[in-house]
Every structure is written in C-alpha cells, then in structure tokens.
Amino acid sequence: MSDSTLIQYLVEGSDASISNRRQIETFLCSGPIVKGDWVSFDVNKTGADKVLFVEQAPNAAAGTFVAGVAAEDADGTAAPARVKVVVRGYYPDANVLTGVAAGQALAMSGTAGRAKNAAY
Secondary structure (H helix, E strand, O other): OOOOOOOOOOOOOOOOOOOOOEHHHHHHHEOOEEOOOEEEEOOOOOOOHOOOOOEEEOOOOOOOOEEEEEOOOEOOOOOOOOEEEEEEOOOOOOOOOOOOOOOEEEEOOOOOOEEEEEEO
C-alpha cells in the first residue's frame, strides 16, 4: 500500500475535502490567532520551540517564514493554546487582500496575518 499523497482518489464535485491534498498540523500559539490568518514560526523562541510555536505572521516583515493558514481561532495570551494550521493544500478562508486572484504568488501585506499579491 502506498503512503504517497500523489496517488489520490478524485471524484467530481467542488468539496475541498474530496481529495487528499490538504494537510493540517497542530502547533502551539504565542498569541491570539484568528481563523484564516497566515501564521509564521515564532523566531523569538529558542531551540525546537522555534518550529513548535506559531504566531500571526508579521506585516510585510523580511525573513518571515510562513507556516500556513490557521484553520481555527486560538487565544494564546494566557497560556500556549493549540491551533490547527493548514500547511498544504486548499483552504477557502485564507486571509488575503481584496483583488488577489487564484494562482498569484503571495507575500505578506501591511496587515499582520494577511497576504497580498507579491507583485505589489
């Protein structure tokens, strides 16, 4: 039996969960995160915690390593909360600037957690 994600069962329809292209991972959050926000690794942590904790991706910061899109709200203000993050595949509610078309390259915008067309 193959464990490759390249072999997929595809059927007609538009449901985002029809094929096995989406991958969701659980991280700890360093602060509040809103569903749909782009999140990045918390580089203020040390050691392995740098890739265990995520935060709302900073606004247009150079060197931001985006981990994915938050699939749920999380409040990490009091204690580290768990947050599910889409790290691969389609996610319909990603926080992007109005006017971004499908297939465009993305970059972080002037608003934390929101992506824009990389050409701007």
